[in-house]
Amino acid sequence: MDKTNLEKDKLLLVNTLSKLKFRKALADFLDDVLTEEEILDLAQRIKIAELILDGKNYDEISEAVGTSTSTVSKIGQTIKYGKGGLQKALGKKSKGGVKK
Numbered sequence: 001m002d003k004t005n006l007e008k009d010k011l012l013l014v015n016t017l018s019k020l021k022f023r024k025a026l027a028d029f030l031d032d033v034l035t036e037e038e039i040l041d042l043a044q045r046i047k048i049a050e051l052i053l054d055g056k057n058y059d060e061i062s063e064a065v066g067t068s069t070s071t072v073s074k075i076g077q078t079i080k081y082g083k084g085g086l087q088k089a090l091g092k093k094s095k096g097g098v099k100k
Contacts, residue, residue, distance in 0.1 A: 046090070048075040053092040 020026040051061045058072045079086055
């Protein structure tokens with residue numbers, strides 16, 4: 001993977017999304033550029049992150065969201081070791097760490 005292109009492409013996405021000031025415009029944009037499956041996958045990651053940040057354990061989350069614990073674990077690792085973007089976007093802080 002070319003890091004130069006990754007950073008340029010990430011900047012393109014950030015700049016494009018930052019132009020969308022209204023929910024309707026953002027929803028229309030997502031419908032135009034993502035498949036239904038991609039939208040569902042992204043929403044699932046957000047649901048998982050919310051539940052982790054609410055202090056739920058991996059088994060509870062897996063059952064509630066209908067996914068594997070390995071998927072939940074991946075999001076848990078992102079919350080634990082990532083840049084804090086999910087927490088900022090969701091306006092939440094982790095409640096005592098990630099519960100497996």
